[in-house]
Amino acid sequence: MDKTKRNLIIIEIVGLLIALLWLSPFYLMLVNAFKTKREIFEGVLGLPTALTSENFVNAFIDLNFMSSLFNSLLVTGASVAIIILCSSMAGYALARNKSKLSGALLLVFVSAMLIPFQSVMIPLVSLFGQVEMLNRAGLIFMYLGFGCSLSIFLYHGAMTGISKSLDEAAIIDGANKFQTFWYIIFPLLKPISVTVAILNVIWIWNDYLLPSLVLEEANATIPLKMFYFFGQYTKQWHLALAGLTIAIIPVIIGYFFAQKQIIDGVSEGAVK
Template structure:
């Protein structure tokens, strides 16, 4: 029996190592090739760079207009995620605390929206927003709210099931309004879920290319994924600069993850216990 457990443990370690190598291989290729010249990248894609060529990062940052595009991506991501968190948590609170047939209907409506692919509504959505002159950054934020709310409401609704309604009743007895109950009692208890919602939406919005390309593809308002496409022209592909640009682009998301790591682990642990 003991030998069987050791065999299973060894196999789990082997499988874990294989999955780890598969997961980290794109990051290895991106990072190592970002320091190579174009000639070296094509001659030895998998190997380590012979010399650390930082010119790729300098040229990539210049071509990306990194300060402007970074600020565009940052503003759109922060505003979109903040609005998604606010409206999704409020919607989930209303659905969870209102016991009626309509609350169940609206909840199922949000869940069903998760199954609708963006490509199926892409053309009519852009057409409608174009008619009302909303093909701009505010319009993009509004679209992100629409596409991100369904999953966020689903997560918040599940978390609120573990919060006793007696807390609401006690706060009402103390004279608190519904808004005060939500902001002072309920929302602080949803911190692990809020971090999870924020992380998922930050990664999605920060790296999104398709929706911004349809809405704000104008000079001066482009995000990092949009300007990254400039490295891939009709007659040439600057992979060495693209690798450096991708490395620059993912740094903010990695920093955000490590800063919020404790809260993310707490949210996973809380979900496992429940």
């Protein structure tokens, strides 16, 4: 066996071990989702004695899953769409208007990424409580504020690779500033838009702290509902793991339908 083939075998073995390590949490979640509470405490690695859907039925009911799923989809979808729209326009304006003011504004946005949410959450919730915006609309507005800094920074960086001659050609053809951005520039920003969407979807979909401060129980998202399986004196691991299994199904379905756009966007961004 030559050295090249031996190195390939070693790489394949290491890759397999890493894959098994990465998949181990999913194995533990799926296996224990079918167990009773007693079986989980007896051993988490073994297979269940009998497959039953009782945990999933109870978790589906306790989570009020359809309502929680709707709330998560509404908050995540609306927040990401608004962040992409506002951040791309802001990044375009800052990149095309070279002045001390635009440079200062970009510095403000970049500096805002350094502010931890925990330092402003109490004043923020108090302020929004006074104007009665502690609801889903208020939450979406907060996500816009917290998510725009990084997104504007990414869009501004992407704009540096797009020639200003495209703007000039569009203006000569009679397009105004908004038409130039929407029909000429924004389609060219698809790779960075996919990146911004992925980063913000992962953050907003899984966020617990901010919704816990803003939303009422009727508007709770899936991460908030999952908390109800863990009380002060008891933890219903069998229901929690079944609930987690149900909760990842929409994510898998969403990725299945959007994987072409995600892969194309990331690939185009890598080539650029």
